[in-house]
Amino acid sequence: MAGREVTLLTEGSIELVGVIPRSSNQTFLVQVSLGEDVGFAVYKPESGERPLSDFAPGLYKRERAAYLLSEWLGWGFIPHTVIREDAPLGVGSLQWFIECDFQHHYFTLFEDAPETHPELSRMALFDFVANNTDRKSGHVLRGDDGRIWGIDHGLCFSAVFKLRTVIWDFAGEPIPEELLADIAPLAEAVPAELAELLDDDEVTALQRRVQRMMLAGSLPVDRTGMRYPWPLV
Template identity: 40%
Template sequence: MIPKSELISSGEITVVGRLVDASNATLLANIKDCDPKVEIIYKPVAGERPLWDFPDGDLASREYSAFLLSLMAGFNLVPFTVLRDGPFGYGMVQEWIDIDETVDVVEYGQSDGDQLRKLALFDAVINNADRKFGHLLIDNQGVLKGCDHGISFHSEDKLRTVIWQFSSLPLDPEEITLLNKVSALNLEQIFNEYLTASEISALRQRVNELLATAVFPEPSQLRPAIPWPPV
C-alpha cells in the first residue's frame, strides 16, 4: 500500500469544494483514485489575499515551515503538509483531519490540558499571529492538531492567540526539552528557502528568550493580543 504521505505529495488532486469561511482560497480536495479516500486541504498561492505586513505569495511557505518545525522538534502538532503543484497552481497541501464534532472548541481552547499547553508554546515559538478557536482540530481519539499557520514567523513580535491561560506559568521539563530541540536544529539550513534571514534569526531569538525566562509569554500591552474574530 502506498503511504498516505506519498499520495499527498504526488497524487493527482481533485478539488471538491471550498471552505467559504476562510479569508484565503482554501479548497477541500481528494487524491484521485484512492481507496480508502485521502482528503486534503489545498491552498494555492494564487488565492492568497495580500497582507500589509507579510510579503505577498509566501503564506504557503509559512504553513510548510510550521509543519517542518513541528515535525523536526517533536511537537507533532501540525498535520502532514507539503508544497506542490495542483489544479490552480503551486501551493500548500495538507492532510485533512476528521474532527470530533461533539467537542466544543471554544470550551476546549480555554481548558488547561497538556496538549493545549504544548500548542501555546508552539505558537510562541513560531510567533503565530492568528491562533483562533477554529484552528484547533481535535480528532475522535482526542488528539489535538493545529492548522492555519500562514501568518507566522514574522521577525517582529506579533503573537495573537486565544490561548493565553498559561501566561507566566513556568515551563515544565518536557517543554524545556522541546525548546532545546528547536535550538539544536540548523534553522538557517532548514528554513533558508522559506523564511528570510531576519525571520530565522528572530525565531532563534524567541527560543533563546523562552529558555532564559522559562515561562510562558504574557499578552502584549501595545497591540491586540487576540485575533479577530476569535473563532
C-alpha cells in the same frame, strides 16, 4: 497510516471538491487519489492569497514551515503538509484533512476536556516560537482519533513580533523541562529545510524568541490585553 498520508499528498492526483467557507484566503477541500487509495486534503494555492502589507506572497510556504517545525520538535500536532507545484490552481500547500467534530475548538476543549491542557499549553509555546499571528479558537481541533491538532499556520514566522492567539489561559506558567529541552537547539541553529522557507531575518528572530523563552522559563504573558486574533473563533 502516516506513510500512506504522505504518499497520497506528494504523489496523488488532486481533484477540487469545494471551497472551504469563511477563509480569508481561497481554501479548497480536495480529493487526493493514487490508484484505489483515496483521501482528502486542504489546498491553499498562492494564487488565492489575499495581498497583505506585512507578509510577502507565498503564505503556503509558512504552512509547510510550521509543519516542519512541529515535526522537528517531535510534537507532531500539525497534519502532514506538503507543497505541490502541480496542483489545479498552481503552487500551494496541501494539508491532510482532519476528520473531527467542528463544534469543538480551543474554548470548548479548555472548559470541557481538562485532560487536553498539557497539549494546549504546548501549543501556546509553539505559537510563541513560531510567532503565530492568527491562533483562533477554531484552529484547534480534536480529531476523531482523539488527538489535538493545530491548523492554519500561514501567518507565522514574521521577523517582527506579532503574536495573536486565544491561548492565554496558561500565561506565566512554568514551561516543563522536557519542552525547554525540545526547543533549546533552535536557539543555536534552525534546521536547514525549515530555514530555506524563511528569510534570514525571520530565522534570526525565531532563534531570539527561543533564547527569550529559555531565559524566562515560563509561558509569555499578554500585559497589553490586545494580543488576540479576530474573530476569536
